[in-house]
Amino acid sequence: MIQILEKYSNACGVSGHEDEIRSRIEESVRDHVESLSRDFMGNLYAFKPCGRQNAPHLLLVAHMDEIGLMINGVESNGMLRFVPVGGVDSRLLVSKRVILGKDRVPGVIGAKPIHLQSRDEWKSPIPLSALYIDIGASDDKEAAAKVPPGTTGTFHTRFETQEDVVFGKAFDDRAGCALITELLMTEEDEAYPVDITAVFTVQEEVGLRGASVLAERVRPDFTIAFEGTTAGDVPRDDYASPSTEMRKGPAISFMDRSAIGAPRLINHFKATADKKKIPFQMKKTVSGGTDIGVIHTKGGIPSMVISVPVRYIHAPRGILAVEDYKNTFRLAKAALMNFKEVL
Amino acid sequence: MKALMKKVVETFGPSGREDAIRQVLLEEIKPHVDRIFTDNMGNLHAVREGKGARIMVAAHMDEIGFVVTHIDEKGFLRISPVGGVAPVRCLYQRVLLENGIKGVVGVESVKNTNEIDFTKLYVDIGARDEKEAREMADEGLFGAFLNEMNEMNGLVTAKSLDDRVGCVIAVEAARQLKKSPNEIHFVFTVQEEVGLRGATAAAFNIEPDLGIALDVTGTGDTPDSPKMPMKLREGVAVKIKDNSLLVPRRVKDFFIRVAEKNKIKYQPEILTFGGTDAGAINLSRSGVLAGCLSIPTRYIHSVSETAALSDIEEAVKLLVKILESDVKKELE
Numbered sequence: 158m159i160q161i162l163e164k165y166s167n168a169c170g171v172s173g174h175e176d177e178i179r180s181r182i183e184e185s186v187r188d189h190v191e192s193l194s195r196d197f198m199g200n201l202y203a204f205k206p207c208g209r210q211n212a213p214h215l216l217l218v219a220h221m222d223e224i225g226l227m228i229n230g231v232e233s234n235g236m237l238r239f240v241p242v243g244g245v246d247s248r249l250l251v252s253k254r255v256i257l258g259k260d261r262v263p264g265v266i267g268a269k270p271i272h273l274q275s276r277d278e279w280k281s282p283i284p285l286s287a288l289y290i291d292i293g294a295s296d297d298k299e300a301a302a303k304v305p306p307g308t309t310g311t312f313h314t315r316f317e318t319q320e321d322v323v324f325g326k327a328f329d330d331r332a333g334c335a336l337i338t339e340l341l342m343t344e345e346d347e348a349y350p351v352d353i354t355a356v357f358t359v360q361e362e363v364g365l366r367g368a369s370v371l372a373e374r375v376r377p378d379f380t381i382a383f384e385g386t387t388a389g390d391v392p393r394d395d396y397a398s399p400s401t402e403m404r405k406g407p408a409i410s411f412m413d414r415s416a417i418g419a420p421r422l423i424n425h426f427k428a429t430a431d432k433k434k435i436p437f438q439m440k441k442t443v444s445g446g447t448d449i450g451v452i453h454t455k456g457g458i459p460s461m462v463i464s465v466p467v468r469y470i471h472a473p474r475g476i477l478a479v480e481d482y483k484n485t486f487r488l489a490k491a492a493l494m495n496f497k498e499v500l
Numbered sequence: 501m502k503a504l505m506k507k508v509v510e511t512f513g514p515s516g517r518e519d520a521i522r523q524v525l526l527e528e529i530k531p532h533v534d535r536i537f538t539d540n541m542g543n544l545h546a547v548r549e550g551k552g553a554r555i556m557v558a559a560h561m562d563e564i565g566f567v568v569t570h571i572d573e574k575g576f577l578r579i580s581p582v583g584g585v586a587p588v589r590c591l592y593q594r595v596l597l598e599n600g601i602k603g604v605v606g607v608e609s610v611k612n613t614n615e616i617d618f619t620k621l622y623v624d625i626g627a628r629d630e631k632e633a634r635e636m637a638d639e640g641l642f643g644a645f646l647n648e649m650n651e652m653n654g655l656v657t658a659k660s661l662d663d664r665v666g667c668v669i670a671v672e673a674a675r676q677l678k679k680s681p682n683e684i685h686f687v688f689t690v691q692e693e694v695g696l697r698g699a700t701a702a703a704f705n706i707e708p709d710l711g712i713a714l715d716v717t718g719t720g721d722t723p724d725s726p727k728m729p730m731k732l733r734e735g736v737a738v739k740i741k742d743n744s745l746l747v748p749r750r751v752k753d754f755f756i757r758v759a760e761k762n763k764i765k766y767q768p769e770i771l772t773f774g775g776t777d778a779g780a781i782n783l784s785r786s787g788v789l790a791g792c793l794s795i796p797t798r799y800i801h802s803v804s805e806t807a808a809l810s811d812i813e814e815a816v817k818l819l820v821k822i823l824e825s826d827v828k829k830e831l832e
Binding site for chain 2: 409411412415416417420423439441442443453454455456457458459
């Protein structure tokens with residue numbers, strides 16, 4: 158079950174340049190849906206009707222883009238200048254391996270080594286402006302030929318499994334993309350009682366831009382977003398709410414900065430979890446936003462978010478518990494199967 | 501009107517949990533409109549049919565509040581704000597949760613009040629321990645502040661005048677409005693305090709020719725207040741701008757023309773912060789003419805918001821006269 162997550166996590170797709178991950182998703186879902194289409198933003202739509210008259214129409218949404226970097230200049234010595242794309246914590250960048258562009262040119266984010274730094278420089282994180290990407294080019298001509306300005310790059314992280322957890326990049330939101338893919342792969346004898354349009358959106362990390370155009374096209378009755386969200390069960394000082402915790406099941410959001418979850422959907426998911434004895438947790442922080450923020454106000458569409466807890470999102474390497482991923486799938490599947498209880 | 505106001509301001513309804521206040525408003529406005537329905541967002545639409553301009557009158561029925569994010573090991577509820585809630589204004593306020601449980605906001609020990617943020621606040625519901633607290637409350641429950649309405653020398657002091665005063669003006673205008681050529685949608689919107697979300701959805705569906713928001717505005721008439729012209733008792737405020745909207749000149753001119761013709765006391769509103777549902781209506785689809793009638797209010801987003809009854813009465817008069825006009829012609 159984890160192979161799809163592995164495939165998606167390893168694919169590149171920085172906001173605005175989602176071609177590779179979109180192709181991977183198309184390959185995986187093509188045989189399980191009635192139709193696939195794209196819009197001019199680059200969002201990918203997969204339609205899976207149930208064949209019944211007047212069935213409710215559900216929008217399942219996950220964003221396929223990931224945070225990353227964009228090259229915006231080349232120094233005469235062949236070093237590449239870059240800017241962050243999306244919510245990048247620039248303090249994490251130094252010495253990380255990256256891959257750039259379609260050809261996956263490898264590079265490293267360089268900075269002055271400790272020997273060459275002054276005592277004062279030791280005291281603070283190296284600022285973004287002092288960082289650059291080194292691809293081993295001998296001069297600007299060679300560098301620009303391999304990686305022209307405008308090229309995007311992502312962390313060079315290979316997916317790994319270790320007992321009951323997996324390590325990898327971009328679980329925000331490839332975990333959501335993988336879960337929706339698995340939900341679309343149902344056998345015919347266990348068809349959902351609802352029409353499903355799954356949308357894999359672009360440019361979420363730079364401001365929910367892909368999702369802002371899709372509600373008018375899909376016109377769903379309900380929306381459920383799938384996310385990889387912050388797990389905060391790490392060492393911390395004093396009192397702090399842990400957001401979500403790994404190995405405690407899927408996280409349901411009652412509210413974030415972009416939307417208040419529809420109580421009827423949330424209650425349905427909670428009741429389903431209780432009935433099927435699937436663990437779940439309420440996400441305990443209200444920061445951040447998701448695609449439903451710009452979807453639910455298009456005429457008023459009851460919406461909610463369900464997430465897999467991920468430690469270290471927006472970092473080169475995140476950790477996710479396989480049981481949380483599987484329980485998110487089980488809960489979402491059961492909730493879709495008995496969706497008539499919402500109506 | 502005062503009895504209606506007391507009922508409306510004292511009813512529970514933080515953003516996302518507007519069911520109780522929606523029921524109150526539904527019963528109040530129902531006799532005065534042709535049809536009434538609730539949309540998917542939870543906005544209450546009360547419609548007067550007509551062949552003229554389609555007008556969306558928006559007053560938001562949600563109020564600021566909080567949501568329970570966490571129950572700690574001693575049985576206290578940890579909270580996050582819903583809408584623009586200043587932590588220091590929560591201190592020792594009495595609160596109500598959506599399941600009917602009452603509580604009071606306490607604070608951890610701090611050396612000075614600048615340190616107070618939401619991680620230092622908690623709601624005490626009288627639970628003996630975590631187990632009892634979990635029987636009484638749950639993560640994800642929404643809550644709001646409690647306070648009763650008082651009158652003082654022609655002013656009213658209450659929680660949630662923002663924007664229940666707008667709701668009262670809409671109900672009163674619907675009651676007083678006799679004949680109008682226009683198709684009028686009185687919309688009691690949800691989730692204004694978290695980003696004009698209800699009005700965004702409602703305007704998308706209604707596609708109005710004109711949007712009019714009814715809301716509160718700040719004043720410059722208290723000790724060391726921001727330098728703004730708005731004052732209590734100087735009449736209804738006709739919005740010129742705020743941070744969500746630059747009122748189109750023909751809309752503002754139309755409102756002022758009606759006020760002057762009918763000798764209604766008004767003052768211009770130039771607000772340097774904040775926004776209203778009119779901002780969301782203005783940006784709906786390909787753009788909608790929109791304006792706002794405001795009630796100058798002191799101590800906004802506290803449990804003791806204070807406004808003048810006379811300003812509220814002038815606002816009702818002006819709204820009725822605007823709605824009675826041939827709006828299509830006036831806005832040409």
